Amino acid sequence: MPRADAVNNRARIVxxxxxxxxxxxPGGDDLRLNAIAQKAGVGQGTLYRHFPTRADLxxxxxxxxxxxxVALAPILLETEAADVALALWFDRVADYARIKRGVFxxxxxxxxxxxxxxxxxxxxEAITLLLEAGRKSKVxxxxxxxxxxxxxxxxxxxxxxxxxxxRARSLLTVVLDGLRPPATS
Numbered sequence: 001m002p003r004a005d006a007v008n009n010r011a012r013i014v015x016x017x018x019x020x021x022x023x024x025x026p027g028g029d030d031l032r033l034n035a036i037a038q039k040a041g042v043g044q045g046t047l048y049r050h051f052p053t054r055a056d057l058x059x060x061x062x063x064x065x066x067x068x069x070v071a072l073a074p075i076l077l078e079t080e081a082a083d084v085a086l087a088l089w090f091d092r093v094a095d096y097a098r099i100k101r102g103v104f105x106x107x108x109x110x111x112x113x114x115x116x117x118x119x120x121x122x123x124x125e126a127i128t129l130l131l132e133a134g135r136k137s138k139v140x141x142x143x144x145x146x147x148x149x150x151x152x153x154x155x156x157x158x159x160x161x162x163x164x165x166x167r168a169r170s171l172l173t174v175v176l177d178g179l180r181p182p183a184t185s
Contacts, residue, residue, distance in 0.1 A: 009042050010050045016040035017061045021099055033057070062100060066122060069096050073126035082133035082140065083180065089130055090153070090172040097156030098164065124150060134179070141181050149179070 016039040037047040051057035076085035127146040134140025
């Protein structure tokens with residue numbers, strides 16, 4: 001079992017890298033490991049012990065975000081109505097997609113397949129949980145499934161950085177509106 005300080009160092013490195021990815025220009029070329037180590041408050045040796053390559057660090061940031069996104073769905077359903085939980089989850093999806101885009105831009109193509117495999121199953125399960133709660137409450141269309149939602153939210157990774165702040169969340173609102181059953185007159 002890793003020591004507590006090693007676990008804390010790793011978590012700080014991942015969070016510093018996540019912040020760097022979120023604020024870096026597209027392409028990920030500006031992501032500097034020495035700056036990440038400094039921001040995390042660790043030496044470069046510590047960073048490299050945890051993440052021998054830049055790709056290892058980027059993959060961990062991506063996996064961490066996927067795990068947080070998946071864990072959020074049932075938490076939201078404990079305290080929110082199904083449609084509100086889905087809206088709040090979509091808000092987090094916008095942040096996740098920005099990181100995903102940054103990671104994919106910075107990681108070699110050969111790693112993309114492994115990253116996608118890690119996220120699609122668990123994310124699909126989280127979406128299914130949210131959709132089922134919404135269908136039960138009759139606030140989500142009965143014919144919509146997780147694959148439909150994944151297809152719809154996939155556009156986020158294609159938004160230009162210059163359009164991100166203006167469009168990401170508003171487009172997710174359009175998707176959410178489309179998931180709701182039509183109003184009956």
